[in-house]
Amino acid sequence: MNPSLRIVVVAPDLDVANPEDEQAIRQAERSRNLRIGLLENGFNLVATLPADVFLTERIAQLQPDLIIVDAESDARDSLEHVVMATREERRPIVMFTNDDDTGHVKDAVAAGVSAYIVAGLSPERIRPILDVALARFQHEQALLQTLASTQSERDELSAELKDRKVIDRAKGLLMQRQGLSEEDAFKKMRKTAMDKGLKLADVAQRMLDVADLLA
Incomplete structure (x- = not known):
C-alpha cells in the first residue's frame, strides 16, 4: 500500500465523559492505538471525524482514498453514516470493532466494507489489513467495471x-x-x-x- 494514501478515521471522541464507563474507556484506548499505529506505519491520516449528519460533507471535502470505521456498541449506526457518505463515490472501508455480534458482519459486507476486524488490533497488523482491504476493493471495482462493460456491449x-x-x-x-x-x-x-x-x-x-x- 502507498503510505501517501489519504486516510480518514471515523470514530467517537477520545474524551470519556464517565470515568467509570469501562466500555467507553476500552473503545477510546483502541481508537488511540489505531491512530498511533497508522502514524507509526507512515500513513497519511488526514482527519478523524465523528459519525454524524455532517460526515457526507466532510468526506466530500477531504476526498480520502480509504476510510477506517472505529466503532463498538454503535457500530451499525456508524456504518450507516459512512455508507451514506460514500454512496455517490465508493471508497474502500475498513471496520475495527470489539463488538463480537456477528450479525453486524453480514450487514457490513453488504454495505461495501472491505475488511471487518474484530478485536486483536495491534500496530503491526494495521498495514497488512489495509493492504488486503485495498486489494479487495480494487478487485471488486474491476469486476463491476467488467460487468458494466459487458452489459453495455450487450x-x-x-x-x-x-x-x-x-x-x-x-x-x-x-x-x-x-x-x-x-x-x-x-x-x-x-x-x-x-x-x-x-x-x-x-x-x-x-x-x-x-x-x-x-x-
Whole structure:
C-alpha cells in the first residue's frame, strides 16, 4: 500500500465523559492505538471525524482514498453514516470493532466494507489489513467495471439487431410498393437518411410508421 494514501478515521471522541464507563474507556484506548499505529506505519491520516449528519460533507471535502470505521456498541449506526457518505463515490472501508455480534458482519459486507476486524488490533497488523482491504476493493471495482462493460456491449448488440430488423422491414416495404430491387431500396433509404441528416434506422422507422397510418 502507498503510505501517501489519504486516510480518514471515523470514530467517537477520545474524551470519556464517565470515568467509570469501562466500555467507553476500552473503545477510546483502541481508537488511540489505531491512530498511533497508522502514524507509526507512515500513513497519511488526514482527519478523524465523528459519525454524524455532517460526515457526507466532510468526506466530500477531504476526498480520502480509504476510510477506517472505529466503532463498538454503535457500530451499525456508524456504518450507516459512512455508507451514506460514500454512496455517490465508493471508497474502500475498513471496520475495527470489539463488538463480537456477528450479525453486524453480514450487514457490513453488504454495505461495501472491505475488511471487518474484530478485536486483536495491534500496530503491526494495521498495514497488512489495509493492504488486503485495498486489494479487495480494487478487485471488486474491476469486476463491476467488467460487468458494466459487458452489459453495455450487450445493450449495443441488442440495439443493433433491433435497428437491422427495422431496416429490413422498411426495405421490404419499398421493394413491395415501388417494385425496387433490394439494393435499390437500400440505396434510396440511405440517400434519404443522408439528405435529412438522420440515422438509417430512424428513416426506416418513420417509413414503417407512415405505412401503418395509411394501412
